[in-house]
Amino acid sequence: MDCNCTNEYKQLDQKDIDFLINLLGADRVLVGENINEDYSHDELGGISKMPEVVAQVLSTEEVAKIMTYAYENTIAVVARGSGTGLVGSSVPIFGGIMIDLTQMNNILEIDEENLTLTVEPGVLLMEIGKFVEDHDLFYPPDPGEKSATIAGNISTNAGGMRAVKYGVTRDYVRALTVVLPTGKVIEVGGKVVKNSSGYSIKDLICGSEGTLGIITKAVLKLLPLPKKTISLLIPFANLETAITTVPKIIKSKAIPTAIEFMQRECILAAEEFLGKKFPDNSADAYLLLTFDGNSKEDIEKDYDRVAKICLDEGAIDVYITDTDERKEAVWSARGAFLEAIKATTTEMDECDVVVPRNRVAEFVKYTDELQEQFNIRIRSFGHAGDGNLHVYVLRDDLPKEQWQKKLHDVFECMYKKSVELEGLVSGEHGIGYAKRPYLFNQLGNDSIDLMKNIKLAFDPKNILNPGKVCQ
């Protein structure tokens, strides 16, 4: 996708660079050839553009000073974490200043009396998981990409693999420190369990993809760590049987933390990519369920019912994944699916629609039909339990023009279908740059205008991550 936006922002000159060097020191200001090409794109957004300068910040004050300066001078600014986004949210399509927050990566406080964790924005998801577990606590959101930063997760309201039972990132954000596009700093929320104090700005910032403010500190809600987890890997003869079983599992009122589906092709790709074997690859489709609790016996009671439902519905068997080694063998493959599929093709794009949980089977079946109809490879895996699908369309050997045409047509069909099934454009990856047309199509003018006005209220000069989400 090419960017056809016109640049109304001030181009940076030496004076602006000097301001940044003065503020941060020359080491933390990257210009010209010193800017790594990685800063120009994310993992999949299909768009790239180099920032004019990268500012590596260490504190809220630095971010506030840069934002104030940018506001006074009408310079476009984009905040960036690990760059693991999939829709181009962190791509500086108007150039300008990129604020790299990855060095603000300190865990500031664990409060065991309020069960909260206070972190800087650049702390990685994997670090949070490990840190809190050492304190017998638990941060439930579990997106596949563990090298994402926490602020990136908050900005897309990432969901992940435990959403069925525990909800998504937004449910675990207690408070945020946010630098507004004007340079002012606000604190929203608090270490409180309840909050009815006016509009919830905190919840608006969650999922705003860096368009309303820059998160420089977050207070996260923690839970006591469940002592044990057991996963069930359930092979089925085909995907349809697998997925039609899911609503029956949900109806049984057993609450697994995760219900994932995967197909044999993805497993083979992951085996190839990781260079290690999956414990079973004989079936065409699998469900992967996880249960947590405080003892093996409790969890066994829980999953027993579900295992029987699956066998009744035609599962070939139910494999028990109960030890660290077994979990590692199964979940490392699940975690590598995206990269593994990427490695099998030249280019790909994804659709992360979310549909009501009892419509997942219908949607996945439809993507299979599209594969035939358009003669293009489509791979999908994802969160069957929460209705959020990750469908990847693969370019393989298609010439560029044909690829773009086919991709466009396939996406049109998929988003149309998702609307028909009462779904939404994005479950967890966000809108960013790439998915705007589909959002506009679905929401209509009244909703988009309201979003634009919200953006205007936060960012009167439209300098923070312009051209994204609702613009």
Next chain:
Amino acid sequence: MDILVCIKQVPETSKVEVDPVTGVLKRDGVDSKMNPYDLYALETALRIREEVGGTVKVISMGPPQAAEVIREAYMMGADEGVLLSDRKFAGADVLATSYTISQGVRQMGHIDLILCGKQTTDGDTAQVGPEMAEYLAIPHIANAIKIEELKDKSIVVKMDMPNTVEVAEIQFPCLLTVEKEIYQPRLPSYKKKLEIKDREVKMLSLKNFADQDEKRYGLNGSPTQVERIFPPAVNTDKEIWNGSGAELADKLTAKLKKSKFI
């Protein structure tokens, strides 16, 4: 082919804690599991059975609750299992353990091949397998990473030695200890769990053995004096290299080769 797999119940956590005062492993509140290396041995046995037919038996030694790992082996596909359990076996060192299991093996009927994991994750000695083979007077190979060929009367095995990888042919009956590279173990099956609900785990004690001399078992048969127990050091060494891309690539290749990754 009749295959016997030796398995052991070990603490579930890899973070072994040692009481600093008594030097004893803290096992309270720690769940147990089958020694991870034994899963590779069991998988190897099941694959061989799938190829040439036969039986897979498992044997373990431990307190009565260790029967749980035998049931787990059933859930993976083992045909029958024996637990050697007797208070008189308690406190055994490597020598007494090897002798006890070798006595148990003699009660198991015809066996062509004995498979063990390379080592356990609690004791870490890697000696019980080979010592058992010595007591049974059969040939043995340690650290097997691949079965190259299965013949009528022998098996060709690739083994991982400190500086080399060697291939050897060994005649049945024999004993192999296997490394984790050999096969990815299958997961326990819930369907089998339902099937084997009533399958027996046979218990054997000293009185079932040919040699009932108590001096050879448990603490009495253990010449090893343990001075101190401590968790193995965790190696977090890092090396940082500088240089051009080409230099670094050469260096990396050399390092990977040296570590036998490539």
